[in-house]
Amino acid sequence: MLLKMRLTLQRVFAFSLLALLVGLALVFYQVLKGWEQTLLQSSERYRDLVAGGVAQRVSNYLSQAPTAINRFDQQIKYGLIDTRKTDSVKQGLLSLLLANENLSEATLTYADRKGTDLDGNMLIDRASSGQVAVLRSTSGGEFVCKRTWFNGTRFVSQTGILTRKGVARTGSTALIVPSVDPTEHPTFQTAANRFYGQIISTDLHWSQIDELLPEARRRIELSVQRTIEDSAGHFAGVLRVGLFKSEIDGAMRQKTAGVAQGDPHLIFLCDSQGRLITGWGNRDRVTVSGDDLRIAPADVPAVVARALQVQALKDVDEDRPNAATSFHFGNDVYLCTFRYLPGTQDWIVGIVVPRDFYLGTLLKMRRQVLWGALALMVAIILAGGLILRSVVRSHSLILRETERMNEFEFSRSQHSSYLRDIEEVLTGMEKAKTAMRAMSKYVPINLVRQLYHKGEEPVLGGQSSELSVMFTDIKDFTAFSESLTTDQLADALGQYLQVMAEVIQSENGTIDKYIGDAVMTFWNAPEPVTGHEVLACRAALRCREALQKLYDSPGWGDAPKFETRFGLHRCLASVGHFGAPDRLNYTAIGDGVNLASRLEGLNKYYGTQIIVSQTIYAAAEGMFEFRLLDQVAVKGKSEGIVIYELLSERSEGDSRPEWAERYEKAFASYRRGEFVTVLELLEKQGEDSPSKVLASRCRELLSDPPPGDWNGIHAFESK
Numbered sequence: 001m002l003l004k005m006r007l008t009l010q011r012v013f014a015f016s017l018l019a020l021l022v023g024l025a026l027v028f029y030q031v032l033k034g035w036e037q038t039l040l041q042s043s044e045r046y047r048d049l050v051a052g053g054v055a056q057r058v059s060n061y062l063s064q065a066p067t068a069i070n071r072f073d074q075q076i077k078y079g080l081i082d083t084r085k086t087d088s089v090k091q092g093l094l095s096l097l098l099a100n101e102n103l104s105e106a107t108l109t110y111a112d113r114k115g116t117d118l119d120g121n122m123l124i125d126r127a128s129s130g131q132v133a134v135l136r137s138t139s140g141g142e143f144v145c146k147r148t149w150f151n152g153t154r155f156v157s158q159t160g161i162l163t164r165k166g167v168a169r170t171g172s173t174a175l176i177v178p179s180v181d182p183t184e185h186p187t188f189q190t191a192a193n194r195f196y197g198q199i200i201s202t203d204l205h206w207s208q209i210d211e212l213l214p215e216a217r218r219r220i221e222l223s224v225q226r227t228i229e230d231s232a233g234h235f236a237g238v239l240r241v242g243l244f245k246s247e248i249d250g251a252m253r254q255k256t257a258g259v260a261q262g263d264p265h266l267i268f269l270c271d272s273q274g275r276l277i278t279g280w281g282n283r284d285r286v287t288v289s290g291d292d293l294r295i296a297p298a299d300v301p302a303v304v305a306r307a308l309q310v311q312a313l314k315d316v317d318e319d320r321p322n323a324a325t326s327f328h329f330g331n332d333v334y335l336c337t338f339r340y341l342p343g344t345q346d347w348i349v350g351i352v353v354p355r356d357f358y359l360g361t362l363l364k365m366r367r368q369v370l371w372g373a374l375a376l377m378v379a380i381i382l383a384g385g386l387i388l389r390s391v392v393r394s395h396s397l398i399l400r401e402t403e404r405m406n407e408f409e410f411s412r413s414q415h416s417s418y419l420r421d422i423e424e425v426l427t428g429m430e431k432a433k434t435a436m437r438a439m440s441k442y443v444p445i446n447l448v449r450q451l452y453h454k455g456e457e458p459v460l461g462g463q464s465s466e467l468s469v470m471f472t473d474i475k476d477f478t479a480f481s482e483s484l485t486t487d488q489l490a491d492a493l494g495q496y497l498q499v500m501a502e503v504i505q506s507e508n509g510t511i512d513k514y515i516g517d518a519v520m521t522f523w524n525a526p527e528p529v530t531g532h533e534v535l536a537c538r539a540a541l542r543c544r545e546a547l548q549k550l551y552d553s554p555g556w557g558d559a560p561k562f563e564t565r566f567g568l569h570r571c572l573a574s575v576g577h578f579g580a581p582d583r584l585n586y587t588a589i590g591d592g593v594n595l596a597s598r599l600e601g602l603n604k605y606y607g608t609q610i611i612v613s614q615t616i617y618a619a620a621e622g623m624f625e626f627r628l629l630d631q632v633a634v635k636g637k638s639e640g641i642v643i644y645e646l647l648s649e650r651s652e653g654d655s656r657p658e659w660a661e662r663y664e665k666a667f668a669s670y671r672r673g674e675f676v677t678v679l680e681l682l683e684k685q686g687e688d689s690p691s692k693v694l695a696s697r698c699r700e701l702l703s704d705p706p707p708g709d710w711n712g713i714h715a716f717e718s719k
Helices: 009-062 064-077 086-099 186-194 246-253 302-307 311-315 356-406 420-440 445-453 477-483 486-506 532-552 591-606 614-620 658-671 675-685 689-703
Strands: 103-116 122-136 142-150 155-163 220-229 235-244 266-271 286-289 292-295 322-329 332-341 347-354 461-474 510-515 518-523 564-580 583-589 610-613 624-633 641-649
Touching (some): 009 356, 064 103, 064 220, 064 235, 086 142, 186 235, 311 322, 356 420, 461 532, 461 591, 477 486, 486 510, 486 532, 532 564, 532 610, 564 591, 624 658, 658 675
Antiparallel strands (some): 103 235, 220 235, 286 292, 610 641
């Protein structure tokens, strides 16, 4: 091994040149890669900073609703609002909307508590229940006031218009109409029973006041609610405050600071399910998605839609609030940053931007450096080639002299080189030849030649082992190869053999060799394998199944589907290293190996795919479904063997196919010479190929009866 790895002058020079080129390439790569990583890290920090700013603006806006609730609660504590008086509540709610133009509604659902049920849920005095809601009207400067109460038999409501001074507009009060129990609404039940005293928020929903308008004109809001207690600390109801979504849209449309016009950053608000909450214009359509309102998928930009599908978005939550990733879209790479928005219904701020926005200049410079490096490398290669040429010429002198010495030609030569190192080597070789000429005067030259050419050789041979051998071949492969181009054939055969190899190796098989499209495999060597007959049968069935999946896959394309035939036999064979002394091959040889190959070829005669011998059948009978096929004498053999067709793996409770039992019954009649009975039984076999073969044989035997010593063995004269 050390002699084989010894360096030569050419190799040293070539390796040195290659090392120089690789070193230059690595330096360029490391420098450019370092710049790229630095820019990407800086861009990631920048996007995270922008996302944090957007998240802060949205959070500040959303915090206005809890602030309003706390303000209302303080007014109750100071006695400014009496929760028992409707007018007092109405004026308190109106004051919230007057103090903050972003509030869309303020609603108090009130009730008296009279205990809890077995589940701990609050029991409500229905007669004391009701609701006062003040909503911002679409008409500037006016508000809608809706009051709901229990009139003794049912809940009713009445709506009127309020001015900014809290005075009802003349003639605006509507009729009293039937209504529903406001305490049954989820916002009341959730706040009162599950999150008592806590601020909870809802997702986006249509504004209550716009419920009669077309969707294109309806406003979108979200609401925050919390339980309210009266001045004595008793439960008074649930206060709900709404915020318009339009202000959130405005915060998301804000451009990144410090970037010139044409900013490619797309900033959006979505949820953890990848549904878009904010869009990029007034024409963005909003649709109902589940229980929430979201931007219609058709209005989502394609690159944002792709960003909403990345796994990093699904991983963002309270425990992992930030994530950065990249993805390919079209011909470009995009960078994406996500930031979790606490206090919401799992809302997430997202930013997506083309990577070339940050790396465009670097990529241009990298191309320039690459061309410069290539020019430098070409110059180095040309100069090195000239130097190497002179070295090779001198080295060839040494090789010629060495070759003459290997042929035992020790006559003096007249060679010289202008390279001093080469000249010294040639002088040394002439001295060696002088010594050999001198030695030949003392030792016969033929003996010297014999000793010179004699070497240590490995001992060839193997050891006997019990093996399960499998041969496979593709039916009509020659015809397939003629119908495909060379590249198509190589691709199809490569995929085919890969599938075969994966299945065989997963079943502990040893692939001996590929013979064109054929495969030779054996089990139980070089390592012993328990139940190798079963593994061989399972490998054949799995190969057949895996190949069918390959043919049905898009990767197979329009290539023809190969039909693979298998032959399996268990035998005693010699396995070990065989071949020429300088080229060994680990393989198995023996009569049984040849028989396995013959069994594979019999599939062509019977129209089957998997034929096994009696030895395989005897070892694997309990785990697989077989059909007794025939008793034959393959070419070159006079003794008959029983062969079987491997059908499938056997499952508990499975019964044998009727057609298989009918065939075996017919074959039993065939061996008794009852050919007419065989034909009668096989009439029901339909298109079963082995049945057709046996029926045809019986017709021939009826027309030309066999001799008296006929034993039913069918002899094959060809492989």
